Amino acid sequence: MPLASRFSNLKPLGEFFDVKRFSKPQNFGEVQSRINYNLGYFSSNYAVLFVMLSIYSLLTNLLLLFVIILVVGGMWGIGRLQGRDLEFGNTRVTSSQLYSGLLVVSIPLGLFASPISTFLWLIGASGCSILGHAAFLDKPAESAFSEEAV
Template identity: 40%
Template sequence: MEAVMRITDTIKAFRETRLSAIRPPQEFFDYNRISRPADLNTAVTRISYNTRYFSGNYSLIFAALGVYALITKPYLLIALVFLIGGFAAINKWAPEPMQVGQHVVTQKSLYTGLFVIGIPLLWYADPLGFAFWLVGASAIVILGHACMIEPGIESEYASVQEAV
């Protein structure tokens, strides 16, 4: 029960911090503010401001790319479901050793079997490729958007608000 409470608290905290910062689509996709930065300093300034300003939107983009990558990598999804589901099933239904025929099956032997099957399955599913693709794709999309969108007029007053 405590685990469920922790999960709901984490979701509430995420919603309050990141999802409350989501900007409307009209502002996020404002094609009137798209322009090529004049130089590297302008690009860095835009990226610095826009990553803070659109942080909620960028979190959604990262999550959407993660879901897309999991859907397109069914082996990784199967491996994760197998390992997480097996771990949960062993904890729930086999906390004590049990007699099966002439053998005593312990929780340790079940975990050993789970990992002997699950780790090669996970290795074959290429989780590092998934992680690198996710980081690379999100970096290209997020940094590209942050670099190309001109900050609004409110960006001029951001340093004034911080000083007050």
């Protein structure tokens, strides 16, 4: 299970938020070195941070969350018909009509929900958070000795 293995190597919060190791890098080479090390070492923690920011962005844009639930639920419901027509009394609605109706409703609602700005906010917020953490968190002293031996 790749998802379970992704989160099996989460680092403890005490190590992730180790205030004693936060410092300003001396030069751009040190920034690159810290980012390379921390992105590999804390990759699972950064994935959790990205998921948490994604959930936050959906909870603050309830219309987008509603559109996503509407589309997923509509596709699931139409798929449950297995190609049969939906009957309401004397009215028959084919699955292609249901898909068309879902499309006609969800596209304007989806555009009104501003998914592009939400996506760009998510990229910016996660990029600043993750790259900021990776750049300002100094590598542990043990890693400096292992690099010199190579």
